[in-house]
Amino acid sequence: MDDLRSLWRVQPRERPDLDAIDPDADDGAPKKKSRLEDASEELVERLADLQSRLWAERRRSLLLVLQALDAGGKDGTIRKVFTGINPQGVSVHAFKAPTEEELEHDFLWRVHHHTPRAGEIAVFNRSHYEDVLVVRVDELVPETVWRPRYESIRGFEQTLVDGGTSIVKVFLHISADEQADRFRDRLEEPDKRWKFSTGDLEVRKKWDHYQEAYSDALGETSTAASPWYVVPANDKKYRNWAVLQILVATLEEMDPRFPEPEAGLDDIVIV
């Protein structure tokens, strides 16, 4: 397989200009819509195979960090990319506003608990990055508190990498118009209406602040060992295909193997 990861990767410590990245881009994708879905189906199968080897090997692990603005497609990406994978060996954790107990610890305490065990793929639906995003935009803490967190995050992720965890961080990049369309969808479709929160509209007003906070965070924390990928995500099929490409290429590079059998099995007769 071609390794297409460089299409979306944020160069180490290089601040991406999100305004210059087209949320409708379809770089690298097969031209026909139907071929894109076929390609994704094939990637899901390869992901399932790689995951079963990673789980059997029980030595290394993979962490996928998913970030996006509201209606950016985090839930849909998880459903489409990981449905078809054995849920034994995959854990998904959605981080909400921190609890009182969590606030009584440093900002990495609660996420550390959910990092993947050996053999596992862990998915963070939002993550410790909220502590340099919403926390910054809403001025929940002063800059003297949130700015040093980039360094904390780099150190934390390096610790995970040194412990055998491969990290993939994905920002799902949508346009403001696309977000508006998705909000309207939620309002109009009866089965989606419960997802709509008027609070989302308050967040939407801060769109430019968030783009700035994301650009800074991605630039400050994209490293060779723990890269960020900006995936154009207005088109859901392209988004799923791109995330699958990144995950499969990362796992193929890891090349997990079934463990060696016990010694001395050749003479065993089962009675």
Place this chain on the structure above:
Amino acid sequence: MDDLRSLWRVQPRERPDLDAIDPDADDGAPKKKSRLEDASEELVERLADLQSRLWAERRRSLLLVLQALDAGGKDGTIRKVFTGINPQGVSVHAFKAPTEEELEHDFLWRVHHHTPRAGEIAVFNRSHYEDVLVVRVDELVPETVWRPRYESIRGFEQTLVDGGTSIVKVFLHISADEQADRFRDRLEEPDKRWKFSTGDLEVRKKWDHYQEAYSDALGETSTAASPWYVVPANDKKYRNWAVLQILVATLEEMDPRFPEPEAGLDDIVIV
């Protein structure tokens, strides 16, 4: 859908005679093999739909306890039944030999931590039942310790039920011959060989003791609110279909609903 659960349910506090239950039985199944697979595929889709409602409702939860002897098919059941489900909202935990820290607590402490949160389906691959099974057969504690655990388990599970968790407990029932065949498979297939442990042969020698311990445990802890099901499991396709039937019927009875939308959404215009 017909509710077929009574085919496999252990009557409350009635000790099942496992010797009298045919592990090759195919009660209730469509006669044609191909129809069985189609039926299972349809059930997986219904399970996915019910799970998405349970997750959205975020009020109740489901716990599936899976028990079986070695090579009884626990891993395969999880893979086949839950592949196709959104892993966000499903957690699978495999309980191994307890750690030192876990042994410093009562036997329910470690499992309590992994019970499902509101909206979630949790799967226990082995469970607190090992503390009245392997612990009894291997005489790790005296009968004065393990026998009172039936009462503890009934109380614990009642607590979960009262808190909004529906419980489904499944014993995958295979024959000694089928286990031998599966062990031979593992020895012969290169990609499965790593799964084989010579320790499994020691456990196999205690087959009759385990059947007795299972019969007692199932009888003592099958209650109306937290029933055991004995699923004939020599045939993997039948086993998957039966477990799906039980899960789907349980969730249909729960009838989870999407939550009510916020009030006052009618006049909102997205700009």
